[in-house]
Amino acid sequence: MPEYSDDVIKKVLGSVKTIAIVGVSASEAKPSHFVMKYMQGKRYRCIPVNPGLAGKTLLGETVYPDLKSIPFPVDMVDIFRNSEAAGQVSDDAVAIGAKVVWMQLGVVNAAAAARAESAGLTVIMDRCPKMEYSRFSGEFGWVGRNSRIIDNRRKILGAGRAALARDAIGKGKGTL
Amino acid sequence: MNMQGTKLADYGFNTLSVHAGAAPDPTTGARATPIYQTTSYVFDDVDHAASLFGLQQFGNIYTRIGNPTQAVLEERVAALEGGTAALAAASGHGAQLLCFHSLMQPGDEFIASRQLYGGSVNQFGQAFKNFGWNVKWADGRDPESFRRLVHAKTKAIFIESIANPGGVVIDIEAISAVAREAGIPLIVDNTLATPYLVRPIEWGADIVLHSMTKFLGGHGNSIGGMIVDAGTFDWSRTKKYPMLSEPCPSYHGIKMHETFGDMAFAITCRVLGLRDLGPAISPFNAYLLLTGIETLPLRMQKHCENARAVAQHLSRHPKVSWVSYANLPNDPCYGLAQTYCPKGAGAVFTFGVRGGYEAGVKLVNSVKLFSHLANVGDTRSLIIHPASTTHRQLTDDQKTHAGAGPDVVRVSIGIEDVADIISDLDQGLAA
Incomplete structure (x- = not known):
């Protein structure tokens, strides 16, 4: 599993505002659907990408067939595809000017990550943004998750993206 | 990470x-x-x-x-x-x-x-x-x-x-x-x-x-x-x-x-x-x-330190036929204890009293500091005779397999002064 410092992940989640979710499912039972709904609840704008659902509406947002069809900029691309397919999606993320490529738990494509990083993007692999957000916000503790965080200040809990951004900036880490 | x-x-x-x-x-x-x-x-x-x-x-x-x-x-x-x-x-x-x-x-x-x-x-x-x-x-x-x-x-x-x-x-x-x-x-x-x-x-x-x-x-x-x-x-x-x-x-x-x-x-x-x-x-x-749990490490250190001293004392006691405590060098589990729990083998162990079932019952009835009850892991020192209590429902075969034969006494050593714990067992065994 790749290693990332808490600060790097916190900076990503505290700075991005728009997230394209590639491979999102229309099924409420699927993790990709959970993630989109959860991140919307934390005040991120989530753009669903799935060629099979293109043109339909999912959780209030229009579904696009691919990243290049999204007619406005996105900050982060979250990839729910297998590791091989993630390579092309990551390259597309570079092409559309995203700042962050995020590959889900179990998804690792080191070559694509190197290309994205050399283009100046931040890359996170083999992680879930919902889990990471829950970990930093303290919500994960509600289900007995070992957050590996000790904090001597009040937790921000469900306060949303802006609070995490303030938290990251407050520690002098700034935005991306 | x-x-x-x-x-x-x-x-x-x-x-x-x-x-x-x-x-x-x-x-x-x-x-x-x-x-x-x-x-x-x-x-x-x-x-x-x-x-x-x-x-x-x-x-x-x-x-x-x-x-x-x-x-x-x-x-x-x-x-x-x-x-x-x-x-x-x-x-x-x-x-x-x-x-x-x-x-x-x-x-x-x-x-x-x-x-x-x-x-x-x-x-x-x-x-x-x-x-x-x-x-x-x-x-x-x-x-x-x-x-x-x-x-x-x-x-x-x-x-x-x-x-x-x-x-x-x-x-x-x-x-x-x-x-x-x-x-x-x-x-x-x-x-x-x-x-x-x-x-x-x-x-x-x-x-x-x-x-x-x-x-x-x-x-x-x-x-x-x-x-x-x-x-x-x-x-x-x-x-x-x-x-x-x-x-x-x-x-x-x-x-x-x-x-x-x-x-x-x-x-x-x-x-x-x-x-x-x-x-x-x-x-x-x-x-x-x-x-x-906030004091778990402190308590466990003291529990283990006391237990080791009590086990050593009992292993030399004339009224005790054997002591099963993995921190004693001649215990069959000594090697495994050194591998798995080098900081101590815990504070719960058993020993055999000479005189079998009756001697076991007599000891638990005679102690004054130890509490006779069915629990372990208290700050207080605890004692029980499993054959007459916790393991009573088991068959004789199950009792022996579970380490709860008729002469077996189980103790859970607390965090009191070890001298007081030892003297209570001594007076109980002498009774």
């Missing part, structure tokens, strides 16, 4: 004992963890409620499923054990029920060491039989005896790290190799050792269980159990564990392992086990246990 959390990379054990899982209360800033003595929690709106019930979002619904005080306790123990997540239950027995409920279907089997707490022997051999869950008994001192019992219906192996009542140290790594080869999880009851002495996940355990009633809580004031998920087992590799790998009808078809990954077992025990079977811990007990 290692999300598996198998090493104490970030903080030391003492720090985690005091801090893990706790933070100042978000609303009031209270530094000690508050007792959230409430049954229920308001929803922001209908959509929030739907997300919580659908498991799409984590949050509090009803204290039978989770409670914020309990949650701090869960994260604390998960951190101390190096697991990914944990679930508290009303008792150690409740934790075992929830654990096996997630693994077993009627007709399935699991293999357990014979060297177990008498209450577990009863639960596995009697109560579980009514669910069609069948236990096969192996010898905890012989890893090969587990291998011989594995077949297609075997769903798990269960051992204690330091076995009650005899203080036998079990070769966790060797038995974990058997479990791995069989493609089944190894469950380790770590009650008597606590993570201060043994961290079973580092030796290959997939699930760690506790009766927190004992050394974790440590003060003899609260019953509680815990399930720790190591996050190591691949529940979806086969269809042996349908509650984890297959679509769940009561949660609109989600698959627990697919959705919750390395904490799927803890979540399954909570949202399918605790929700439907109900052995929830009370918030007040969770608070007392949490407070107890």
